[in-house]
Amino acid sequence: MGFEFSLGVFPVIMFFIGYYGLITSKKVITSVIFISLMEMSGIMFFLLLGYRVGMIPPIAPVGDAGFLTYNMEYIADPFPQALMITAIIIGIAVTAINLSMLITLCKQSKTSNWSELKKLYSEGDF
Amino acid sequence: MINILLIFWIISAIFIIREKKIYRMIIFLGIFSLINSAIFLVLGAPDVSLSEAAAGAFTTIFLIICLEKYYGFDESLVVTKKKEKTNFIKALLPIIFSGVLFLLFWYFMPPFTYNSYMKYQYLTYFNQDVGSHNPVTTVYLGYRVYDTLFEALILLVSVVAVKHVSWYSDSYVKDGEHSTIESNPIASYTIRAISPLVLLFGISMISVGLDTPGGGFQGGVVIASFFICRYMIYNVYDIPVKLITLIEKLIFVSIFLIPIFVVFVGLRTLVPETNLVVFQNIYIVLMNSLIGMKVTCGFVILFYRYIVVDRRTC
Numbered sequence: 001m002g003f004e005f006s007l008g009v010f011p012v013i014m015f016f017i018g019y020y021g022l023i024t025s026k027k028v029i030t031s032v033i034f035i036s037l038m039e040m041s042g043i044m045f046f047l048l049l050g051y052r053v054g055m056i057p058p059i060a061p062v063g064d065a066g067f068l069t070y071n072m073e074y075i076a077d078p079f080p081q082a083l084m085i086t087a088i089i090i091g092i093a094v095t096a097i098n099l100s101m102l103i104t105l106c107k108q109s110k111t112s113n114w115s116e117l118k119k120l121y122s123e124g125d126f
Numbered sequence: 127m128i129n130i131l132l133i134f135w136i137i138s139a140i141f142i143i144r145e146k147k148i149y150r151m152i153i154f155l156g157i158f159s160l161i162n163s164a165i166f167l168v169l170g171a172p173d174v175s176l177s178e179a180a181a182g183a184f185t186t187i188f189l190i191i192c193l194e195k196y197y198g199f200d201e202s203l204v205v206t207k208k209k210e211k212t213n214f215i216k217a218l219l220p221i222i223f224s225g226v227l228f229l230l231f232w233y234f235m236p237p238f239t240y241n242s243y244m245k246y247q248y249l250t251y252f253n254q255d256v257g258s259h260n261p262v263t264t265v266y267l268g269y270r271v272y273d274t275l276f277e278a279l280i281l282l283v284s285v286v287a288v289k290h291v292s293w294y295s296d297s298y299v300k301d302g303e304h305s306t307i308e309s310n311p312i313a314s315y316t317i318r319a320i321s322p323l324v325l326l327f328g329i330s331m332i333s334v335g336l337d338t339p340g341g342g343f344q345g346g347v348v349i350a351s352f353f354i355c356r357y358m359i360y361n362v363y364d365i366p367v368k369l370i371t372l373i374e375k376l377i378f379v380s381i382f383l384i385p386i387f388v389v390f391v392g393l394r395t396l397v398p399e400t401n402l403v404v405f406q407n408i409y410i411v412l413m414n415s416l417i418g419m420k421v422t423c424g425f426v427i428l429f430y431r432y433i434v435v436d437r438r439t440c
């Protein structure tokens with residue numbers, strides 16, 4: 001607790017930059033971009049966990065049986081990395097669904113402004 | 127090093143926020159994803175770095191195609207409006223709101239330390255359990271293969287969703303029809319020379335995933351970009367979408383069945399102890415190539431669904 005500086009502050013800053021963009025965005029496509037920013041902050045938070053200066057990637061040399069002779073404190077954790085690879089690929093799929101919904105929305109309502117869409121929705125046209 | 131890169135990361139995001147033109151915003155998003163990729167490399171995650179480099183390129187392509195397609199529909203992009211007077215307090219309010227939320231989050235954030243015994247367990251036993259030299263591949267194909275399975279399911283669901291949402295009956299381009307957008311000859315010949323290398327790079331990235339950074343997800347995205355190159359050379363819509371969807375579903379079923387066989391029956395009961403490492407390596411390469419084919423099919427369908435309606439045809 002308290003305002004302690006650590007590397008974990010940077011992804012939190014990024015999350016709230018994305019949040020600020022989301023509440024001030026006027027077009028639907030910018031909202032899609034800011035959602036992907038917020039998602040990237042989460043991925044960065046997971047990968048920064050347990051980081052130490054001078055960490056090496058978890059790739060064992062061919063011929064060794066794993067990392068048994070290494071100091072395991074300075075080898076990066078493979079578990080969050082394996083989860084975040086799938087998270088990045090899912091991120092593209094989520095962006096693709098958002099954009100295809102956006103194209104259909106623009107074709108039907110001829111606009112992509114949030115305020116005009118709200119007006120259309122309150123009038124009951126859309 | 128990592129602090130400087132993270133500060134650049136924040137600055138590139140502020141550039142995205144402050145930009146008014148959407149095309150420039152998308153280019154800044156590409157720069158943002160490049161910095162991301164560099165940070166992942168410094169953090170000791172080359173697999174994630176490769177994945178992010180490919181994913182950033184794909185996101186940029188999707189956004190630009192989407193913008194080109196809805197440019198004709200959206201009147202507010204074409205017609206310039208009068209500049210509205212922005213109230214100073216009204217513009218300041220969102221900054222104050224999100225800043226206060228950030229400070230609250232920072233104050234109540236638990237100590238940023240992390241000590242996982244799982245890490246030591248994985249790093250000690252991964253070689254004798256699954257027989258690879260890349261623990262990341264071992265985790266997502268060995269210990270946590272059902273997470274990978276549900277990721278593949280989410281990709282399949284998103285492909286089906288995009289296929290159904292983006293369906294227009296009146297403006298459907300038939301198979302074998304050429305695009306109305308003219309292709310640039312210089313770009314076309316350059317891509318024609320490069321594209322076999324892209325395909326080889328993707329295949330090698332899948333096959334080396336056993337021992338070095340790489341694997342099914344990254345190689346699949348690179349091979350999908352080969353099909354984008356193919357569209358840019360010939361400018362023709364001739365991908366059999368129904369057949370590729372069927373192939374994707376069949377690959378999904380085999381991704382479901384092979385781990386069940388390997389996990390519940392067990393390789394140790396089937397093969398002799400002397401040949402165990404060979405069969406473990408075959409399992410890893412087979413699963414990597416299945417995942418690579420599945421990701422390729424998914425992204426090819428997504429890309430061709432986006433370009434199926436040209437801006438000028440509708």
